[in-house]
Amino acid sequence: MKNMEIKKMQTKILPEVENIILVASGKGGVGKSTVAVNLAVAFMREGYATGILDADLYGPSVPMALGLEDARPRVWKENGKDLMEPVEKFGIKVMSLGFLMQKQDAVIWRGPLASKALTQLIENTRWGKLDYLVIDLPPGTGDISITLSQKFPGARAIIVVTPQQMAIADGRKAAHMFVANGVDIPVAGIVENMAWFVPEKHPDEKYFLFGRGGGEQLANEYGVPLLSQLPLVADVCELSDQGKNIFNSGNAILIKAFEELAQKIDQVKEVPA
Numbered sequence: 508m509k510n511m512e513i514k515k516m517q518t519k520i521l522p523e524v525e526n527i528i529l530v531a532s533g534k535g536g537v538g539k540s541t542v543a544v545n546l547a548v549a550f551m552r553e554g555y556a557t558g559i560l561d562a563d564l565y566g567p568s569v570p571m572a573l574g575l576e577d578a579r580p581r582v583w584k585e586n587g588k589d590l591m592e593p594v595e596k597f598g599i600k601v602m603s604l605g606f607l608m609q610k611q612d613a614v615i616w617r618g619p620l621a622s623k624a625l626t627q628l629i630e631n632t633r634w635g636k637l638d639y640l641v642i643d644l645p646p647g648t649g650d651i652s653i654t655l656s657q658k659f660p661g662a663r664a665i666i667v668v669t670p671q672q673m674a675i676a677d678g679r680k681a682a683h684m685f686v687a688n689g690v691d692i693p694v695a696g697i698v699e700n701m702a703w704f705v706p707e708k709h710p711d712e713k714y715f716l717f718g719r720g721g722g723e724q725l726a727n728e729y730g731v732p733l734l735s736q737l738p739l740v741a742d743v744c745e746l747s748d749q750g751k752n753i754f755n756s757g758n759a760i761l762i763k764a765f766e767e768l769a770q771k772i773d774q775v776k777e778v779p780a
């Protein structure tokens with residue numbers, strides 16, 4: 508399919524969004540939401556109008572990572588439809604099903620219902636004009652991720668993995684999801700999170716706690732770039748617990764890594780034909 512046709516299909520659903528980046532992982536806990544949130548902030552800092560959609564219906568962690576647990580979007584009716592305005596934080600527009608649920612609610616929808624709820628969330632949110640919409644997918648390769656990938660044929664994906672071999676096997680499934688099931692989403696590259704640990708008092712030492720080379724191996728297998736290797740830093744966990752982002756940390760390595768990640772993704776805007 509030609510670039511223009513792909514763009515046109517995407518345009519129908521979100522006409523005012525220029526670029527969609529799907530952030531995926533083969534399994535939970537690898538740092539997918541952390542990467543999605545901080546990538547969105549990095550795009551905003553590059554001067555782009557940016558939004559983030561938390562599509563992880565079963566464990567929406569974006570509101571917490573942004574300190575927005577109690578936020579509620581403005582909702583109004585138009586032509587019988589409930590429309591919503593995203594919540595703003597750090598200059599980015601944020602939408603999550605978490606905003607519409609009580610904290611103790613557990614989402615027990617099965618696939619088709621969950622996909623329908625998400626579709627409504629996407630279509631009824633008034634994002635306004637955006638250069639980038641970052642979508643934090645649920646972990647794994649379930650219905651929601653596949654439905655969403657089919658909805659946005661003009662999107663690009665990044666896959667977050669940790670360096671160990673087991674994680675690579677999961678990352679491979681995520682990468683495969685974007686080329687199978689009638690989905691044809693280009694994988695922009697791999698992000699290896701928790702690649703190594705650097706003790707604060709010994710910044711020259713690197714400890715490869717979870718093995719090494721996994722991100723590179725997956726990137727080579729799929730012929731895509733290894734976009735970034737992010738170290739394991741205690742700050743990350745503490746910051747997200749406090750609703751802060753990497754750019755509040757003063758951690759020069761992480762700040763540079765996210766700036767470069769946003770710039771690399773931005774350099775290759777065109778969808779390959």
Ligand SMILES: Nc1ncnc2c1ncn2[C@@H]1O[C@H](COP(=O)(O)OP(=O)(O)OP(=O)(O)O)[C@@H](O)[C@H]1O
Nearest residue numbers: 535536537538539540541646738739740743744747
């Ligand atoms: N580079 C890092 N260094 C230290 N802690 C990290 C790093 N990346 C993520 N974390 C922490 O690991 C935990 C899991 O991260 P996160 O919620 O982003 O993972 P996830 O892949 O989105 O998981 P899930 O899909 O299950 O929600 C969080 O507490 C987060 O703060």
